[in-house]
Amino acid sequence: MESIQSALKQWTKDKNLEQRLENARKSLLADPFVKGALDKIPVTDDAIDQGLIKLYEFKNERYNCENCPGLAACPNMMQGYQPEIIFARKAIDLEYHSCSLKKQAESAKKQRQLMKSLYVPKDILTATFDELDLDRDRAEASRKALEFVVNAKPGEDGQGLYFYGPFGVGKTHLMGAIANELREREIESFIVYTPDFFREMKQSIGDGTFQEKLDMVKRAQVLILDDIGAETISGWIRDDVLGAILQHRMLENLPTLFTSNYDYDELEEHLAYSERGGIEELKAKRIMERIKHYTTFVRVEGANRRAR
Incomplete structure (x- = not known):
């Protein structure tokens, strides 16, 4: 039971x-x-x-x-x-x-990867055309910058820009705006402050990272070399670093953009000198032929923003 x-x-x-x-x-x-x-x-x-x-x-x-x-x-x-x-x-x-x-997080990560930088202030990396002071003095430079962004075709068209003007007129900010707009088009850009970059390239020989860093800059879809001419030049920097970068980019139709306080002639004179005191006009001319042929010269004028 x-x-x-x-x-x-x-x-x-x-x-x-x-x-x-x-x-x-x-x-x-x-x-x-x-x-x-x-x-x-x-x-x-x-x-x-x-x-x-x-x-x-x-x-x-x-x-x-x-x-x-x-x-x-x-x-x-x-x-x-x-x-x-x-x-x-x-x-x-x-x-x-x-x-x-x-998806938003993945997109943001991808966007961050599309714009790389070396030694560039954070405010430059967030610059946009909407917030730039687009006065009459900068109208031509702004127009050329926008044209480049709209028409950029890395791998098909290697034509870049050369922004020339005195200190503080907004050349670098314009380049930052270009880089951000390219990012929206999913075009990779690499913006570097040239003097510090060349200095690091010298140091990288000792730690074995020279070729890796050189290749990273050479192969960027759009490369922006900020303040070229402000560096201490040497034959090695001119020929084995800058020359190698420009040669590769020329062959691959990859646009290179520059900002400088020197015009074409002044930059050629600067590149002709070496730290040992010699003058190598022919080698400097070879570099400049690549820069001149593959960039549009744009004069950037106006008041010095840094003095405000």
Whole structure:
């Protein structure tokens, strides 16, 4: 008798469990997210019964998304991903796709990677055409800058710009605006402050990173050499660094942009001198022929903004 009573209790307990499971099933299938997803795919009752765990996972993940706490605090199993119910090989399964926040974060990361810099102030890297002081003195330079951004085709057209003008007239800010606009077009740019870059290239010989750094600059879709002519020149810098960069970019039709306080003739004279006191006019002329042929000379004028 005792064993029969125990069996009856167990049977009653199992029946209650079965009822609870059925109620949970009905509640799950009535959920708006689950019902809406299942209505869109041809799925059998057997597949639903076999896929209840997947459906439960789908429901929980979608409600996490509905009450999103932000990408960094995302509670989903795959942070930043949303599930989608699919029916494949007669079974319910889930596919995960990037959510809108994940896509934004990935896009922002990609955008950051598109604009690289060396030794350039942060305010230059955030410059835009909207915030620039586009007065009459800078009208021509601004127009040329915008034309370049709109028409830039690295790999097809290697024509760049040469912004010449005195200190503080906004040459570098214009280049920063160009780099940011190129980023919006998903065109990679590399903007470097030339004197510090050349100095680092000398030091990189000792640590074995010279070729890696040289290749990184050589291969940028758009290269901006800021303040060329302000460096202490040497035959090695001129021929093995600057010359190598320009030669590669010329052959690959990659645009190079420059800012300088020197015009073409003054820069050629600067490049002819070496730190040892010699004059090498022919080598300087070779460099300048590449610069002249592949850039449009643009005079940037106006008041010195730095003096304000």
